[in-house]
Amino acid sequence: MTRAPRPAPLTGSQLVDEYFIENRTRLLEVAAFLDRLDRTDPPCADTDFRMKAFAEAVDALSAGGDRVARIQLLLSDPRTGPLDALDRKSALGAYDRWAKEARS
């Protein structure tokens, strides 16, 4: 695939100047959400499959490289075959890799 990337004309410093504050805000929102969950129901972060996947995604933030695509795949259903029957209409945001049927 021949593509012609179009990187932003901004320098690294300019990107930080422009985007630091809003991303600082997002980071604090994630931290506040995790603290809120700890205050409300501490074991939930370790038992709810969405939060287990979330914790792995947070870890992936500190690794370099293509963080977004890696996190997208961490949250995705890794199976390749179709479902035999419709179970529900809506997606949940993360695949339950810890469920019994996912391990079988």
Add this chain to the structure above:
Amino acid sequence: MKYIDHHAHMVSRTTDDYQQMALTGCVAVTEPAFWAGWDRSCADSVEDYFRQLTEFEPRRAAQYGVQHYSWLAVNPKESDDRVLSRAVLERIPKFLDRPTVLGIGEIGLNRVTRNEIATYTEQVELAIAHEQLILIHTPHLEDKYKGTTISVDVLRRYPEIDPQRVMVDHAEEHTVEMILEHGFWAGLTLYPQTKISPQRAVDIIEKYGPDRICVAGACDWGPSDPIAVPRFAMEMKRRRHPEALIAQVVFDNPVRFLSQSPKFKLPALTPDAAPARVG
């Protein structure tokens, strides 16, 4: 700046939204057939919806100088129902000659069931038989990667399909490459939560370049933003991208893709018509 929103579920929107879109430069929308948020009880109900898309909605849009085109299909959310799907598929051909119908869409998968794949495959074959453009919905959230992979695999079984006449929509970071590398158009639908944000869409343009990529606001009945495309343009400007690059993504690219249907008339070349009245 003029723009075209190629994926806008305007029946879910008020006339004020048309006005807001027109004020921000929207000259045309294309509206794919959608799930109403609840399952329709029969094909008659879907046929009425097709009449709304092809008769009423173009008139409503024209009040604000916005051209309105549509795509007809069984939406993926209802496509597991094989009885309903077969009945609707029988009725689609009689609408395909209508002057604002551009193709078959949005077709694809939701939870990626065997029934959904069967309906999707039949809709691909319908598009081939009637030489229609194709607009593909890819699933939400954790189902997107698997659903996109299977959707692309099905398309590749048909050598008669020209990938340049297919847009695979709702692409995100983990699916855009597989779409582009097979020669399809990739659509980035801009959502506040569940799909891609304007900021991340700009990242994709920066990473892959603008060729064969379009952006849209979706404008559906859930959380979504009718002026998401102008917000994308603002984000491009914020990063100092040139106006010509922005115009390529928000106007030139959709014109290039949509003009493959002879029914799509380039907005700039359409004489101003007196606004139609609705009601």
